Amino acid sequence: QLTTNYYQKTCPKFYDIVRKAVTDKQLSTPTTAGATLRLFFHDCMVGGCDASVLVTSDSFNKAERDAAVNLPLSGDGFDAVARAKGALELECPGIASCADTLAAAAHNLVIAAGGPAFELRLGRKDSLESKATDPENQFPLPTMSMSEVIKIFTSKGFSVQEMVALVGAHTIGLSHCNQFSQRLFKFNKSSDIDPAYNPEYAAGLKKLCENYTKDPSMSAFNDVITPTKFDNMYYKNLRKGMGLLATDSAMFGDSRTRPFVDTYAEDENKFFQDFARAMEKLSVLHVKTGTKGEVRSRCDSFNTLSY
Numbered sequence: 001q002l003t004t005n006y007y008q009k010t011c012p013k014f015y016d017i018v019r020k021a022v023t024d025k026q027l028s029t030p031t032t033a034g035a036t037l038r039l040f041f042h043d044c045m046v047g048g049c050d051a052s053v054l055v056t057s058d059s060f061n062k063a064e065r066d067a068a069v070n071l072p073l074s075g076d077g078f079d080a081v082a083r084a085k086g087a088l089e090l091e092c093p094g095i096a097s098c099a100d101t102l103a104a105a106a107h108n109l110v111i112a113a114g115g116p117a118f119e120l121r122l123g124r125k126d127s128l129e130s131k132a133t134d135p136e137n138q139f140p141l142p143t144m145s146m147s148e149v150i151k152i153f154t155s156k157g158f159s160v161q162e163m164v165a166l167v168g169a170h171t172i173g174l175s176h177c178n179q180f181s182q183r184l185f186k187f188n189k190s191s192d193i194d195p196a197y198n199p200e201y202a203a204g205l206k207k208l209c210e211n212y213t214k215d216p217s218m219s220a221f222n223d224v225i226t227p228t229k230f231d232n233m234y235y236k237n238l239r240k241g242m243g244l245l246a247t248d249s250a251m252f253g254d255s256r257t258r259p260f261v262d263t264y265a266e267d268e269n270k271f272f273q274d275f276a277r278a279m280e281k282l283s284v285l286h287v288k289t290g291t292k293g294e295v296r297s298r299c300d301s302f303n304t305l306s307y
């Protein structure tokens with residue numbers, strides 16, 4: 001249903017406008033790429049890629065964005081989409097959906113960071129709903145077992161290999177200390193530190209996160225070696241005990257996922273190929289077309305109140 005040339009007649013500069021807006025923002029705010037890629041993931045996992053995550057709550061509706069799992073999403077991703085949408089509305093008002101704008105923004109920022117292009121199909125409509133309860137049980141959490149994580153990805157149609165490729169997104173971006181602090185302080189009876197960590201790496205993290213309870217904004221790079229470059233360093237790190245989240249370490253620790261970690265650590269081209277294909281699949285999950293959605297004029301609110 002979606003096509004790569006959807007805006008060819010109605011908004012031929014769609015892609016260039018998005019690219020300009022998000023790369024400008026990325027240059028001034030280097031956290032933009034990670035923030036936007038994660039925002040796209042969080043949109044697509046709940047009701048498909050329909051910009052449901054972008055809507056803000058009001059006094060009548062607590063929106064998806066205010067679900068616990070979405071609260072840490074960085075404002076930079078929302079802002080990148082708002083800027084691109086603002087520029088699009090000037091050029092071709094009422095034409096480009098927020099869902100397409102977010103997809104194109106994520107696509108572009110992956111490429112700008114050195115990653116692969118995935119086939120970007122367009123024509124998504126924006127959701128008519130966004131509820132804070134919708135994300136329940138839809139997301140992998142760092143505290144989950146690998147079986148639970150696999151179950152979530154399988155339920156969305158992804159194989160274990162596709163899941164390992166997608167998590168390679170952790171080659172860029174940040175995680176807050178509270179997402180991995182249990183691995184550093186009082187891990188269990190026999191050790192303060194999770195033995196899956198490389199000891200020097202863990203010591204560095206411990207220092208970095210020393211005051212995280214007082215300053216909840218404290219965060220660490222997901223990939224400590226090349227934090228802003230989209231490459232296969234994430235998988236190389238996993239093999240050295242430098243996976244930040246417990247689920248990152250488990251990708252190497254679990255025999256179901258380790259073979260793919262090894263493959264991607266050794267072959268960046270293969271990672272890029274598989275990541276691109278899995279992103280293509282993620283980007284068309286349950287998309288809404290025709291009258292099942294609308295083209296919002298602002299990404300943070302519905303055109304007409306639907307409740």
Ligand code: HEM
Pocket residue numbers: 031033034035036037038041072073074140141142149166167169170172173174175176177179222245247
């Ligand atoms: C096992 C599966 C996954 C788990 C448990 C997981 C969990 C997390 C957590 C807890 C954070 C840190 C959030 C914060 O503290 O602000 C994070 C960051 C991030 N995740 Fe994942 N994630 C998973 C898979 C994915 C996938 C499939 C993608 C994209 C395709 C993705 C993209 C990102 C990005 C780009 C960041 C950095 C965000 C930023 O810099 O603002 N993650 N992830």
Ligand SMILES: [Ca+2]
Pocket residue numbers: 042043044045046047048049050051052053
């Ligand atoms: Ca969604």
Ligand SMILES: [Ca+2]
Pocket residue numbers: 171172223225226227228229230231232233234
């Ligand atoms: Ca990297």
